[in-house]
Amino acid sequence: xxxxxxxxxxxxxxxxxxxxxxxxxxxxxxxxxxxxxxxxxxxxxxxxxxxxxxxxxxxxxxxxxxxxxxxxxxxxxxxxxxxxxxxxxxxxxxxxxxxxxxxxxxxxxxxxxxxxxxxxxxxxxxxxxxxxxxxxxxxxxxxxxxxxxxxxxxxx
Amino acid sequence: xxxxxxxxxxxxxxxxxxxxxxxxxxxxxxxxxxxxxxxxxxxxxxxxxxxxxxxxxxxxxxxxxxxxxxxxxxxxxxxxxxxxxxxxxxxxxxxxxxxxxxxxxxxxxxxxxxxxxxxxxxxxxxxxxxxxxxxxxxxxxxxxxxxxxxxxxxxxxxxxxxxxxxxxxxxxxxxxxxxxxxxxxxxxxxxxxxxxxxxxxxxxxxxxxxxxxxxxxxxxxxxxxxxxxxxxxxxxxxxxxxxxxxxxxxxxxxxxxxxxxxxxxxxxxxxxxxxxxxxxxxxxxxxxxxxxxxxxxxxxxxxxxxxxxxxxxxxxxxxxxxxxxxxxxxxxxxxxxxxxxxxxxxxxxxxxxxxxxxxxxxxxxxxxxxxxxxxxxxxxxxxxxxxxxxxxxxxxxxxxxxxxxxxxxxxxxxxxxxxxxxxxxxxxxxxxxxxxxxxxxxxxxxxxxxxxxxxxxxxxxxxxxxxxxxxxxxxxxxxxxxxxxxxxxxxxxxxxxxxxxxxxxxxxxxxxxxxxxxxxxxxxxxxxxxxxxxxxxxxxxxxxxxxxxxxxxxxxxxxxxxxxxxxxxxxxxxxxxxxxxxxxxxxxxxxxxxxxxxxxxxxxxxxxxxxxxxxx
Numbered sequence: 001x002x003x004x005x006x007x008x009x010x011x012x013x014x015x016x017x018x019x020x021x022x023x024x025x026x027x028x029x030x031x032x033x034x035x036x037x038x039x040x041x042x043x044x045x046x047x048x049x050x051x052x053x054x055x056x057x058x059x060x061x062x063x064x065x066x067x068x069x070x071x072x073x074x075x076x077x078x079x080x081x082x083x084x085x086x087x088x089x090x091x092x093x094x095x096x097x098x099x100x101x102x103x104x105x106x107x108x109x110x111x112x113x114x115x116x117x118x119x120x121x122x123x124x125x126x127x128x129x130x131x132x133x134x135x136x137x138x139x140x141x142x143x144x145x146x147x148x149x150x151x152x153x154x155x156x
Numbered sequence: 157x158x159x160x161x162x163x164x165x166x167x168x169x170x171x172x173x174x175x176x177x178x179x180x181x182x183x184x185x186x187x188x189x190x191x192x193x194x195x196x197x198x199x200x201x202x203x204x205x206x207x208x209x210x211x212x213x214x215x216x217x218x219x220x221x222x223x224x225x226x227x228x229x230x231x232x233x234x235x236x237x238x239x240x241x242x243x244x245x246x247x248x249x250x251x252x253x254x255x256x257x258x259x260x261x262x263x264x265x266x267x268x269x270x271x272x273x274x275x276x277x278x279x280x281x282x283x284x285x286x287x288x289x290x291x292x293x294x295x296x297x298x299x300x301x302x303x304x305x306x307x308x309x310x311x312x313x314x315x316x317x318x319x320x321x322x323x324x325x326x327x328x329x330x331x332x333x334x335x336x337x338x339x340x341x342x343x344x345x346x347x348x349x350x351x352x353x354x355x356x357x358x359x360x361x362x363x364x365x366x367x368x369x370x371x372x373x374x375x376x377x378x379x380x381x382x383x384x385x386x387x388x389x390x391x392x393x394x395x396x397x398x399x400x401x402x403x404x405x406x407x408x409x410x411x412x413x414x415x416x417x418x419x420x421x422x423x424x425x426x427x428x429x430x431x432x433x434x435x436x437x438x439x440x441x442x443x444x445x446x447x448x449x450x451x452x453x454x455x456x457x458x459x460x461x462x463x464x465x466x467x468x469x470x471x472x473x474x475x476x477x478x479x480x481x482x483x484x485x486x487x488x489x490x491x492x493x494x495x496x497x498x499x500x501x502x503x504x505x506x507x508x509x510x511x512x513x514x515x516x517x518x519x520x521x522x523x524x525x526x527x528x529x530x531x532x533x534x535x536x537x538x539x540x541x542x543x544x545x546x547x548x549x550x551x552x553x554x555x556x557x558x559x560x561x562x563x564x565x566x567x568x569x570x571x572x573x574x575x576x577x578x579x580x581x582x583x584x585x586x587x588x589x590x591x592x593x594x595x596x597x598x599x600x601x602x603x604x605x606x607x608x609x610x611x612x613x614x615x616x617x618x619x620x621x622x623x624x625x626x627x628x629x630x631x632x633x634x635x636x637x638x639x640x641x642x643x644x645x646x647x648x649x650x651x652x653x654x655x656x657x658x659x660x661x662x663x664x665x666x667x668x669x670x671x672x673x674x675x676x677x678x679x680x681x682x683x684x685x686x687x688x689x690x691x692x693x694x695x696x697x698x699x700x701x702x703x704x705x706x707x708x709x710x711x712x713x714x715x716x717x718x719x720x721x722x723x724x725x726x727x728x729x730x731x732x733x734x735x736x737x738x739x740x741x742x743x744x745x746x747x748x749x750x751x752x753x754x755x756x757x758x759x760x761x762x763x764x765x766x767x768x769x770x771x772x
Contacts, residue, residue: 013395013450013457016252020225020453023363024370030224031259031363033312043335046446046461046480125225127381127455 002136011130014048021125036113053100053113064095078115157366158220158685169269173284189219191661191701193235203711207239208350210270219663223258223364228665230255230452238342240327241592241617244708250451251337256314259360271352289354296513297332317355318345319515324564326572328520336482336512373683387671394458399486400430410733411603416526420730424499470506470555490598491522503551507558514562523595527575592617603735606645609745615705623652642741646749654698700769
C-alpha cells in the first residue's frame with residue numbers, strides 16, 4: 001500500500017522534534033537548518049504549521065530537471081534527488097509551486113523530502129500526532145472519522 | 157560530547173569577539189549551563205563588584221543536552237551578579253534561542269566590560285561581530301526582533317534582547333527571547349542594559365553532531381519521552397491547562413498569597429484560573445486561550461497562547477495588542493492577579509504582555525505593585541504620588557502601573573526599584589515580600605512550609621524553581637509530605653535543590669521533574685556526554701553547584717540574616733484555609749538545613765564539605 005505524509009497543523013506545538021529527526025536522518029547531526037520539513041510559526045494567529053513536500057503525482061520538479069536527477073521511487077511514491085546526478089542548477093526550485101525543494105549551498109545540490117525510504121523519521125519523532133504516515137488513498141480517513149463521531153446515528 | 161567545546165568571549169569595551177576552548181575540567185565538574193556558567197563567573201568576577209558596572213560579566217550558557225532530541229532540551233541560562241539581590245543571578249529560558257547558540261557551534265557566550273555605545277551581537281556560525289544598535293535603543297523586545305530579522309533579510313534568526321526596562325535599569329528587567337520566553341528573574345536584563353548590549357542575534361547552521369552514542373541516545377530519549385507522555389501532569393495537565401492548572405489547587409490548600417500576603421486565599425481565583433482561560437467570553441464569544449505551544453524540543457508543551465478581548469479597556473484603542481501572544485502562566489496570573497486582589501483575566505493578560513514587550517519580570521513587577529497597593533491603603537502613598545488611585549483589586553491601577561513602569565515614567569521609576577527598595581524608601585521595609593530583595597513567587601510559606609525554606613535559602617533570592625517542594629507537599633510527587641509540617645523539610649529541600657541544579661545544568665526544563673527523577677536524566681546525559689556520568693557523580697555535581705553559588709554569595713557579603721523571611725510570614729498567622737493559625741517555621745527549619753548541608757551556624761560551608769566537593 002502506498003502511503004502519504006499527513007500534516008495536521010492543529011496538533012503542532014512547534015517543538016521542532018521533526019526538524020531534528022529529519023536533519024539527523026539525512027546529515028547525522030541535530031540541525032534544523034538542514035531539515036527538509038519546516039515548522040512555520042504564524043505568531044499573531046497562534047498557529048504553528050509543519051510543511052514539507054507532498055510528493056506530487058505530476059511532479060513539476062521532476063519534469064523541470066534537465067539532467068533527470070529527480071526520480072520516482074516506485075516503492076514509496078517519493079520523488080528522490082539523485083545527488084550524484086544533480087548539477088545544482090536550481091530549476092526545480094523555481095518549478096516547485098510549494099517551495100519544498102531547496103538548494104543547499106554546502107553540497108551544491110538540491111534537497112527535498114524522500115520519505116526516508118518509507119519510514120519517515122519526522123513521523124516517529126512527532127509527539128502529538130501532527131505528522132502521520134497514512135494510506136495514500138485515505139488521507140481523509142481521520143477527518144472523516146472525526147465527523148462520523150459527531151453524527152447522530154438515529155438521523156444518519 | 158554534548159558540548160561544542162567552544163565559548164565566545166565578547167569584550168564590549170574593546171569591541172572584540174574571540175573564540176576560546178571550553179574548560180573541559182570544569183565541564184566535568186559542573187556539567188553545563190547553570191553549573192558551568194556559575195563556575196566561570198566565580199573564577200572571573202569579584203563577588204563584591206557593583207552588578208551594574210563594567211567589572212560585572214554576563215554569561216549566556218547552554219547545557220550538553222541543549223539542542224538535542226532530549227525532550228525539553230532547548231534551555232539556556234543567564235548567569236551574572238544580580239542587581240536586585242546582590243547575589244549570584246541565574247535565570248534560564250526556553251524558546252529556541254539556546255538551541256540556536258549550540259547549532260552555531262557555541263556552548264557559551266561571556267560578555268565583559270561595557271560598550272561605549274549601544275550594540276548588538278550578531279553570530280552566524282563561526283562568525284561573531286558587534287553591530288551598532290543605536291536604532292534599536294528605546295525599542296521594545298518585539299520591535300527589536302522584527303527589525304533585526306528584517307535588516308538581515310533572515311526570518312530564521314533567533315534573538316534575545318532587552319526592552320526599555322533593561323535599558324532604564326529596572327532592577328528586575330529580564331532578557332526576552334523568541335518574543336515571549338524570558339530569562340526572567342533577578343534583573344539580568346538590567347545588567348545587559350548597563351553594558352549597552354541591546355540584543356544577541358543568532359543563526360546556527362552547523363548543527364550538533366557530537367553526541368557520544370547517537371543510537372543509544374535516541375533510544376533512551378525516546379523511552380523517556382514516553383514517560384512524560386504517560387504521566388498525568390506532563391502528559392495531560394500541563395499541555396491542557398498549562399502551569400495555570402495550579403491556580404484553583406493552590407487556592408484550595410490555602411497557599412495562594414493574596415493582597416501582599418495579607419491573605420492566603422483569593423475569592424477571585426476561579427476567574428483568573430486555567431479553567432477561566434478556556435471559557436468563552438460573553439463579550440466576543442471567544443476564549444482567552446487560543447492554543448498551547450512548546451519550546452524547542454519540548455514534548456510537554458505547557459506554553460499558553462492567548463488572544464485578548466478587543467473591547468477590553470486596556471487594548472480597545474491599541475490594535476497592535478489584538479493578535480495572539482504569550483498567555484498567562486500560573487506565576488504571572490498570581491503575581492499580577494491574586495497578589496493584587498485583581499480578578500480581571502484580561503487585565504492580567506495585558507499586564508503580562510507588556511512585561512514581555514518591555515522586558516521585565518512579571519513576578520517581581522506584580523509583587524512590587526502589591527506592596528504599593530498596601531502602602532496606598534495604609535495612607536503611606538497617595539494618589540498624587542502614584543499618579544492614580546491604587547487600591548487592592550483595581551485592574552485600572554494595574555494597567556496604568558505596568559505602562560508607567562515599562563516606560564520608566566513618573567512613579568514607575570519607583571516601582572522599577574523592586575519592593576525592597578521601594579518599601580524602604582517609604583519607611584515600611586517590612587512590607588516587602590521578598591528574600592535577598594527578590595519578590596516571592598506564588599506559594600505561601602505558611603501553608604507550604606517547605607517553600608518557606610526554599611525561598612529563604614535560594615541562592616538567587618526568593619524563587620520556586622530552586623527546589624519545587626510543592627511537588628511533594630501538594631501534588632505527592634515523588635512522595636506525599638504534609639505541607640503544614642516542618643519535620644523532614646530541610647532534607648526534602650536539600651534533595652530538591654541538588655537535583656534541580658543538575659536538571660538546569662543539563663539544559664533541560666525543570667517541569668520534566670513532575671515525571672522524571674535524576675535517574676531518568678542520568679542515561680540521557682551518559683549517552684550524550686564524554687566521561688563517566690553515574691548517579692553518584694550527578695548528585696555531587698548538583699551539590700557542588702549549590703555550594704559554589706553559596707560561596708559566591710558569602711564572598712559578596714551576604715550572611716545568615718539574608719536567609720530569612722519577612723516578619724509577616726513569621727508573625728501573622730494564615731487567616732483561612734488548612735493553614736489557619738499557622739506561621740512559617742523557618743526558624744526551626746533553617747539550623748537543621750545548615751547542618752544537613754554541612755555548613756556552620758552562620759551558613760558557611762565547613763572545610764569537610766568543601767573538601768568533599770572539591771571546592772576551596
